[in-house]
Amino acid sequence: xxxxxADLARREVLLDEVRAVLIDVLxxxxxPDELDPDAPLFGGGLRLDSxxxxxxxxxxxxxxxVRVVDSELSAATGAQALRTLNTLxxxxxxxxxx
Amino acid sequence: MNGHSLEGQVRAIREWAAVSSLPxxxxxxxxxxxxxxxxxxxxxxxxxxxxxxxxPTLLLRSDDTIFADxxxxxxxxxxxxxxxxxxxxxxxxxxxxxxxxxxxxSFASQARSHAVLTVDGPYAWKVLEGVAERGIGGMPYLSLAxxxxxxxxxxxxxxxxxxxxxxxxxxxxEATRAKLGDLVQAGEAALAxxxxxxxxxxxxxxxxxxxxxLELQLQWRLSRRKAHVCGMAALGTRRAAGGxxxxxxxxxxxxxxxxxxxxxxxxxxxTVLQSAPWLGASGGSIGMGLLxxxxxxxxxxxxxxxxxxxxxxxxxxxxxxxxxxKPSRRPPDPASLPDPYA
Numbered sequence: 174x175x176x177x178x179a180d181l182a183r184r185e186v187l188l189d190e191v192r193a194v195l196i197d198v199l200x201x202x203x204x205p206d207e208l209d210p211d212a213p214l215f216g217g218g219l220r221l222d223s224x225x226x227x228x229x230x231x232x233x234x235x236x237x238x239v240r241v242v243d244s245e246l247s248a249a250t251g252a253q254a255l256r257t258l259n260t261l262x263x264x265x266x267x268x269x270x271x
Numbered sequence: 272m273n274g275h276s277l278e279g280q281v282r283a284i285r286e287w288a289a290v291s292s293l294p295x296x297x298x299x300x301x302x303x304x305x306x307x308x309x310x311x312x313x314x315x316x317x318x319x320x321x322x323x324x325x326x327p328t329l330l331l332r333s334d335d336t337i338f339a340d341x342x343x344x345x346x347x348x349x350x351x352x353x354x355x356x357x358x359x360x361x362x363x364x365x366x367x368x369x370x371x372x373x374x375x376x377s378f379a380s381q382a383r384s385h386a387v388l389t390v391d392g393p394y395a396w397k398v399l400e401g402v403a404e405r406g407i408g409g410m411p412y413l414s415l416a417x418x419x420x421x422x423x424x425x426x427x428x429x430x431x432x433x434x435x436x437x438x439x440x441x442x443x444x445e446a447t448r449a450k451l452g453d454l455v456q457a458g459e460a461a462l463a464x465x466x467x468x469x470x471x472x473x474x475x476x477x478x479x480x481x482x483x484x485l486e487l488q489l490q491w492r493l494s495r496r497k498a499h500v501c502g503m504a505a506l507g508t509r510r511a512a513g514g515x516x517x518x519x520x521x522x523x524x525x526x527x528x529x530x531x532x533x534x535x536x537x538x539x540x541x542t543v544l545q546s547a548p549w550l551g552a553s554g555g556s557i558g559m560g561l562l563x564x565x566x567x568x569x570x571x572x573x574x575x576x577x578x579x580x581x582x583x584x585x586x587x588x589x590x591x592x593x594x595x596x597k598p599s600r601r602p603p604d605p606a607s608l609p610d611p612y613a
Contacts, residue, residue: 177573181570184569185565209489210488211519217412217427218491219491252594253587253590259586262585
């Protein structure tokens with residue numbers, strides 16, 4: 174396996190774990206593969222609201238042992254992290270989740 | 272105000288607001304005792320809608336490719352379909368084909384009585400204060416409201432900013448435009464550019480014509496329960512077969528063009544579907560690519576197009592100012608907000 178293939182494999186694992194947390198927190202009926210990684214989490218997409226987002230962040234932070242949103246992030250960066258499953262995984266990777 | 276460059280139009284949408292005329296957007300009123308049952312059979316999404324609620328969905332062909340990009344909405348008495356993609360003739364034929372003999376439902380195209388204007392931008396809600404007496408700023412995302420003078424207003428949009436469509440009686444269009452003031456007029460190319468930047472589906476993009484909701488990451492617009500709806504059986508078969516491709520965000524320091532091959536170490540692994548220049552100071556380009564599922568992830572930095580290297584990234588490509596502007600609070604000075612292209 175090349176280094177980039179290993180990176181993508183690690184990312185795929187993180188994505189699946191975030192999908193599982195999302196399904197559990199929101200008690201979604203969908204299968205994991207129905208949660209597209211670039212679909213919007215808020216608004217018309219998976220229709221999260223601010224309470225859902227808080228639950229999701231708490232669960233992710235507890236599960237991965239990293240800060241998903243913290244006071245050192247600008248409002249814009251914090252908002253960007255919660256836009257899609259992929260931006261959440263980006264944030265977990267940046268925060269050192271493995 | 273007309274005559275702005277494409278970049279000028281896009282920056283108006285990103286920094287304040289711009290108005291657009293969308294003659295190709297079809298608005299259809301669906302009425303009758305069986306309207307809900309008809310829509311439940313027609314649409315691949317759930318149609319349990321509160322009064323005043325809008326929901327994005329699709330109309331599919333029987334082979335599960337996308338026929339139309341749709342917003343369905345409910346008001347006090349009727350349902351509304353706001354449809355992008357097909358001609359009016361093709362749309363009405365599609366709608367008619369789903370009607371059962373003798374079913375108590377009618378659908379009326381509004382094309383000869385109304386026009387559609389859209390206003391998009393982080394301050395679009397403020398601009399619209401001049402059009403409507405009731406507070407547009409309080410409209411939730413994906414909602415519908417009747418305004419004065421027979422106008423219907425929906426908050427939706429495909430730019431990632433506050434976006435509203437106004438369904439305006441033809442004899443009120445000029446007066447409505449006058450009330451909007453000296454706004455930049457954005458054309459379809461500017462709206463398409465913004466849709467790509469914010470990762471909204473653009474049914475007019477040539478590269479997506481033969482793709483399905485699975486590849487385009489639009490499953491959130493469908494309900495698995497709707498297996499009986501046109502296209503959903505084929506989609507279920509495709510999903511079960513696996514081996515799917517998926518769209519990815521692309522960024523490169525140089526140009527890329529729709530149709531360009533995406534190559535790893537000399538082997539073509541995918542295609543660029545859409546592209547646009549990046550308007551930030553760093554230049555280069557952004558795009559939407561299609562890659563095999565196992566490698567369709569952000570962070571892939573060994574890809575190339577003919578002009579040079581590209582890497583996969585997580586869209587949306589920018590931080591929309593609308594995320595930082597709240598109509599319910601004192602609006603910030605636009606000059607104090609971060610550059611969306613920084």
